[in-house]
Structures are given as structure tokens and as C-alpha cells.
Amino acid sequence: MIKSLNIKNYAIVRDLELYFEDSFSVFTGETGAGKSIIIGAISLLMGERADTSVISSGQDYCLLEASFSLSEKMKEKLFEADIEYDDELIVRRRISKDSHNYCKINQQSVSLSFLNELFNEESDIHSQRDNQYLLNKNKHLKLLDTYCNNENLLIEYKEAYQYYLSCNKEYENLLNNEYDEARLDFIKYNLKELQEADIKENEEEELLNKEKYYKNIDKYREVIQNALANYDEEKGINERLYSLYKDLESNEATKKIGEDIANIYYELENKINELRSSFNGEENNEVDINYLQERLYLISKLKRKYSCDSNSLISKKEELEKEVRSYDDRETVLKESKEKLDLAYANAKEIANSLHEVRVKESKNLEKDIKKELDDLLLKNSEFVVDIVENELNNKGYDEVEFKISMNKGEELRSLNKVASGGELSRLMLGLKTVFSKLKGMKLVIFDEIDTGVSGQVALAMGEKMAKIASTCQVLAVTHLPAVAACGKYQYKIMKSEENNVTTTSIKQLDLKERINEIASLSGAQISETSLNAAKELYQQAQKACYED
Numbered sequence: 001m002i003k004s005l006n007i008k009n010y011a012i013v014r015d016l017e018l019y020f021e022d023s024f025s026v027f028t029g030e031t032g033a034g035k036s037i038i039i040g041a042i043s044l045l046m047g048e049r050a051d052t053s054v055i056s057s058g059q060d061y062c063l064l065e066a067s068f069s070l071s072e073k074m075k076e077k078l079f080e081a082d083i084e085y086d087d088e089l090i091v092r093r094r095i096s097k098d099s100h101n102y103c104k105i106n107q108q109s110v111s112l113s114f115l116n117e118l119f120n121e122e123s124d125i126h127s128q129r130d131n132q133y134l135l136n137k138n139k140h141l142k143l144l145d146t147y148c149n150n151e152n153l154l155i156e157y158k159e160a161y162q163y164y165l166s167c168n169k170e171y172e173n174l175l176n177n178e179y180d181e182a183r184l185d186f187i188k189y190n191l192k193e194l195q196e197a198d199i200k201e202n203e204e205e206e207l208l209n210k211e212k213y214y215k216n217i218d219k220y221r222e223v224i225q226n227a228l229a230n231y232d233e234e235k236g237i238n239e240r241l242y243s244l245y246k247d248l249e250s251n252e253a254t255k256k257i258g259e260d261i262a263n264i265y266y267e268l269e270n271k272i273n274e275l276r277s278s279f280n281g282e283e284n285n286e287v288d289i290n291y292l293q294e295r296l297y298l299i300s301k302l303k304r305k306y307s308c309d310s311n312s313l314i315s316k317k318e319e320l321e322k323e324v325r326s327y328d329d330r331e332t333v334l335k336e337s338k339e340k341l342d343l344a345y346a347n348a349k350e351i352a353n354s355l356h357e358v359r360v361k362e363s364k365n366l367e368k369d370i371k372k373e374l375d376d377l378l379l380k381n382s383e384f385v386v387d388i389v390e391n392e393l394n395n396k397g398y399d400e401v402e403f404k405i406s407m408n409k410g411e412e413l414r415s416l417n418k419v420a421s422g423g424e425l426s427r428l429m430l431g432l433k434t435v436f437s438k439l440k441g442m443k444l445v446i447f448d449e450i451d452t453g454v455s456g457q458v459a460l461a462m463g464e465k466m467a468k469i470a471s472t473c474q475v476l477a478v479t480h481l482p483a484v485a486a487c488g489k490y491q492y493k494i495m496k497s498e499e500n501n502v503t504t505t506s507i508k509q510l511d512l513k514e515r516i517n518e519i520a521s522l523s524g525a526q527i528s529e530t531s532l533n534a535a536k537e538l539y540q541q542a543q544k545a546c547y548e549d
Contacts, residue, residue, distance in 0.1 A: 001122065001444040001474045002042065003067045003088065009059040011037045012496070013505045024470035024546075026488030027478045027507075028518055034505035035478040035494045039448045042066065043125055045091045047116030052097050058502075061096035071443055077118055083108050091115070123444040124437065126429065134403075134432045135417045141401040144386060146439050148362040150355060154396070157351040161395055164344040171337045177327075184327050187320055194317040197298060204299050204310035211292045224275060231272050238272075241265050345393075352397040359399055360388060366435070373431035377461050379424070381409045403432075423453030430465050438472045445469055447477040451484050460542060463487025467546035482522040482535065486542035491515050515539065 007016040012034055027035050044050050045066045055062045068089040070078075078085050083105055092104045103110050105118075124133075133139045145154060213220075231237045245265055248258025299310050306316050325333055363386035370384040383406040391400050404413040407424050419425045430450060437445050451462050463484040469475050470489070479485055491510045496503060510518060520527055520535035 001068055001071075002476075003069060005038070005041060005045075006065040007038075007041050007062075008064075009056040009062040010041055010054055010064060011056060011505075012503050013037055013041075014056060014502075016505065016507060018492075018507055019509075020474070020476070021490045022474055023489045024467050024475045024477070024487070025490040025492060026485045027476065027492045027494055028480070028485050028522060029494035030496065031480075034496060036448055037505065038494065038507070039125065039446055039476075039478060042446065044095075045093055045115070046119040046123060046125075047103075047112045047114075049112065050095055052095065054095060055097060060098065061094055061100070064093045064095075066091050069443075071122055071441075073121060073441075074118060078105070081110070081114065083110070121440065122442065123446070124433070124440075124442055125446040126433070126448065126450055134429060134436065137402045137415065140386075140403050141396055141399065143403075143436055143439075144359055144363060144366065144401050145396075146436070147366050148358050150358060153351070153355055153358065157348065157355060157397060158395060160344070160348040160351050161393065164341070164348045164393075167337070167341040167344040171334075171341045174330075174334055174337050177323075184324070187323055187327075191317065191320040191324060194302070194313060194320065197302060197313070199299060199302070199310060199313045199317075201311055201314060204296065207292055207296050207299075211289065211296065214289050214292070224278070228272070228276060238269075241268070348393060349398075352393060355397040356388075356390070356399055359397075359401070363388060363401075369435050370431060373434045373465065374427065377427040377431055377465060378458050379407065379427055379431070382407050382428075383413065385413055387413075423458070426450050426453060427458065427462065430462055434465055434469055437469050442473050444474045444476070447475070447479075449478050449480065451479055451481050455481065456483070459483035460487070460545075463542060464545050480522065482519045482538060483542065485515075485519055485522055486535075486539045487546050489547065491518065493518055 002020050004020065005016075005018045007013045007018075009015075018038070027038060029035050040054070041064050044054070045064050068074075068091065070085060070087070070089055074089065075085065078089075085106055090106050092102070094100070094102050103112060103115055105115075134143070145151075229236070241261070242265060245258045245261040248254040248261060250258075299313075302313055303310060306313060308316060322333075367384055367386055371382070374380075374382045374384065385404045387402045387404050389400045389402075391398050403416055405416055405419060405428060406413050407419060407428075416428065419428055430447075433445065447466060451459055454462060459481040460483040463479075463481075464487055466475055466477055466484070467487050467489070477484065477488065485491060492507055493510055493514070494505060494507050496505055498504075508514075516532055516535050516539060517527065519539055520531040523531060523535065525531040525534075
């Protein structure tokens, strides 16, 4: 998804240009070299807020730029925002001490909120500090529905629920509508006015067209008269065309052409007769222009009075008729409204029941899928449960959903955000993302040291899991663990240097030999033939596990 990144004067990065590969890329380097700065820059280009503290020391501004490939969803959002695009998206952001800030997409200024909306469903940036959507109980129902592929059923339910709410509002209004003789008289007066006006649907538009037509009728008549005169006069079009085709038909060499022109003659004769009939009809169908204007004046006056368009005057009349009836025949109207309300509720509840059944059934499959991912991450004693509690009808049905976890045998199930161990939480999050990143259609997933607190076989398992996620989207991972680095398809080293008492960051994509050296360095052992052989063995083991069937 992200193809390139340019950074100028951001934190300790003075000037950096970086090109990204697809699949799984890892970023390594010593502590403080600026690994997380790269992630921070990408976050800012996706709409995260910032202040001038991100500007490099001694500089007045920072400039960030990145190119992204476009998904269909992004194209739709750009089209709706009237932003031109080709095959890629160029995002630029300037943060300045003099407040000359901007965000641009393909040279067109946009808001931070638009940037955030554009990338929100396409990318996920995870770090140990983030309050991720997966930990948020309020997001769990939506995640379950995504897993269940409930989109069409949800649309059907929401329509039914909105109709139920409108029926309930109507019934409540009727219940609270106490008898008021003065108001009833006022309503009846307005109703009589609208009934006498008897506005028809699209009447105003038709009247305006007729008014325009009859205001110009003399001009229309003149045009028709001239056309008929040209056709009918002595030696006019009729007579000359008739003579033409007759002469041609009389000669064997031109007979076929004469027959073709004869067809044209008779077709033209039919059209002229239509024109003649239209003209004669107008002669006998005079319309009173004064009537048209009086009618248009009445409609205009009623539109101003009721603050609506002409077609809405019809529904306004129906609304007043219903209100009058609610006074005159209160018990019957209340009964009918209650019956409609009950029917709307029953329909919404029936669809909600269908939603509930699908959620309960698919939640068991989701539990199995998540459990498998957690087992792969060496959390074999964990238990993942989708807790579904029935409640009152709302705009999502009547289910309340929360994901719960027990990390060890004998522990009670708890909310995801109650997992205490950093290493356990990291593996839990990675297991969840393996399932949901693909379901949510993520195009870019970034892990900023998600492997903090783990080591050994767990680290290798986490690296393999990130590689699995990368089979369906682009994955970038900042890591300090050799096992995770070995799982990357590509590896970049971020380096810090000092020049003229100024600290700067640079970055390099590593070749195979350089990768082996970097993996050995990450292990903490002194670089030697032994440590290099161990690093090479780890690299080969990880690459085989991640990329070979």
C-alpha cells in the first residue's frame, strides 16, 4: 500500500528517502536510532495530529511526503471528495512553527479528518501504547458481524428498526396530543385552505411549462405557418419533390433512386400532417394565461406559508387530515397506530432474532479460529470466548458482545484489556489481528515493537504470524528481536550518526550478507563465526517456515 516515504526535518531525521516493498518488511537498529520515527511519520501522513515539537531542533518546519497505491474504497472516497487521482496517491504534509501548515492529496488541500477517514479502514498501526480497537468492547459486535458477513442482514434490520422508531414516535405523539379546541380550529382552517387549493403532484412544474409555452405561442404559430407555407405553396416543397420522384421513376436508369425519394416524400407528408394537426389544435385550444398565473400565485403563496415545495403541500394536507382525525376519532386512531407499532416491532424483532442466531452460530467458529492462532503463538492454555448477552432492541439488534480471554488454566475469563502481561497481550493482539486484518480488508498493518516482552520460540512464532498476515496485505514491523527480523521477507537497518554535533538518522535496505550480520548483532553476542552461523541457521529456519509450503 505504501510505496515510498520522504522525510525532511522530522525529529532526528534531517533528510530521508525510503522505498517500501510489498509483503513483510522488518526494521531494526540500535535503541534511539529512530525506528519508531518512521512509523510516526507514516501516522502523521494518515491524519494523526501533531504539534511543532516534531520539528527537528534548529529548523522552522518539517515536510513529509508518501506515495500509496490505491484501493477501490479509497478511489470511491476520492471521487466523492472530487479529488483527481491516477494510479497512485501522493500525500504531503507540512508542519511549521509559523503556522503555515498544510495537508495535500495530489496537490489538493484536505483536512486531517479526511486523511484519517481515507486511511482508517485501510491501515492499522499497532504499538504497545495504543488503545487498539480490538481491546475496545464497543467494537466487538462490529468485529463479530464482519466475521459473520452480516452486512445485508444488518441493512435489512436497520431499515426495520428505523421504521419501528418512526411508528413509536407517531404513537407517542398521539398519546400526548391532548384536545385543544383552538388548535383544532386552526388545523381545520389550514386543512380547508389546502383542500380547496387541491394541489396536484408536479402541477407547478406543468403550469410553469404551459405559461412559458403560451407566452410564446404567437412565435410558435409563426414558425409553423411559415413551414406549412413553404411546403404547400405553388411550386413549393410538396409539388417539387412530387415532380422529382415521378420524373426519376419514369426512367429505368433512375427508377430505384426515384422509389427511394418517393418513400422520403410520403414520410415527409406524414410529418407535415402532424404539424398541421398540431397547429389546428392550438387554434381550437386557447388557454387562459390569467388562470395559469393565478394558479401559480396561489401555489407560491402556500409554499411560503408552509415553508415547503409544491409537492410537499400534498403531504402537508394529508398530515393535517390525519391530525384532525386524531382529534375527532381519537380512540380508533390510537388503536390503529398501536397496531402498526406492534407490527413494526414484531418485524424488527424477527430480523434481530435472525441476526442473533447467526452471531451465536458463527461466534463458535470465531472462537476456534482465534484459539488456533493463539495455539500457534504458544498460548495453548488460553481460552477465548465470544460472550453474547441479550438486551433491548437497538440499532444493531439486541445483542451485546464482548470478547473475553483466559490466558492460563484455572483463570476466570476476563475482558481483553485486563490481560496484565505485556508479552501475553502482544501475542493476543497478534492472534486477533491475524484473523481480523484479512476480514476487515486491511491493506497495511504496522507493528511497532509488538514483540516487546517475548523471546525465543515465542518470538519466532510471532514473526511467522506476521508473515502470515503479510500474505494478504503489506506488513511493516519495527523489532529488536533476531527471530522476528529473520522472518521478514525484507529487512531495513536504521542507523544514527553524529556530524557537527547534530544527530541524524539514515536507513538502508540490507542484502543477505548484511541481514545475517544484523541478526547476529541483535542476538547480543559478539560477532564471530559462531554467532554468524547461528544467525544464518535462524534466518534459513524462519524463511522456510514463513515462505515455503
